[in-house]
Amino acid sequence: MLPTLTFVARQKNARRLIAVGIGGAMLAVTLVGTLMSSAGSTTATGQPQPLVDRLAPSTWALALPTSWLAAPVAEVRAGQSVDLLAVRMGDRPLAIPIAADLRVMNVGDAAIVFQVDEDDATAIASARASGLLIVPLVRSTR
Numbered sequence: 001m002l003p004t005l006t007f008v009a010r011q012k013n014a015r016r017l018i019a020v021g022i023g024g025a026m027l028a029v030t031l032v033g034t035l036m037s038s039a040g041s042t043t044a045t046g047q048p049q050p051l052v053d054r055l056a057p058s059t060w061a062l063a064l065p066t067s068w069l070a071a072p073v074a075e076v077r078a079g080q081s082v083d084l085l086a087v088r089m090g091d092r093p094l095a096i097p098i099a100a101d102l103r104v105m106n107v108g109d110a111a112i113v114f115q116v117d118e119d120d121a122t123a124i125a126s127a128r129a130s131g132l133l134i135v136p137l138v139r140s141t142r
Contacts, residue, residue: 081103082114083100084098
């Protein structure tokens with residue numbers, strides 16, 4: 001025969017309920033503040049946000065002259081991702097990927113500014129120093 005188990009319903013701790021309520025309210029305020037903050041490229045006053053403030057941590061901005069490109073970049077805008085290939089034409093043609101998923105920070109007539117890490121910057125500079133032309137490939141957003 002099994003013994004009869006008796007138990008007393010535990011009373012809810014008032015301090016715990018208050019702490020959970022305050023924590024939930026703080027989380028909600030933080031979430032709303034994050035969603036309402038401007039994540040774009042303008043400040044609250046409508047002024048363009050400086051490039052250094054738009055860069056991710058441990059990254060740099062690299063202005064790639066359009067004269068270095070073997071082909072023009074079609075309809076690229078700030079915020080899109082681009083891959084770069086280095087190509088050599090001639091008797092021994094070569095095509096190698098040098099940088100992937102570079103974020104476009106700014107587009108101009110003379111140069112395109114990319115957000116790069118140290119490996120991407122080194123690969124791009126080495127490819128150009130070797131006389132290779134650079135082919136940009138715009139990534140799909142889908």
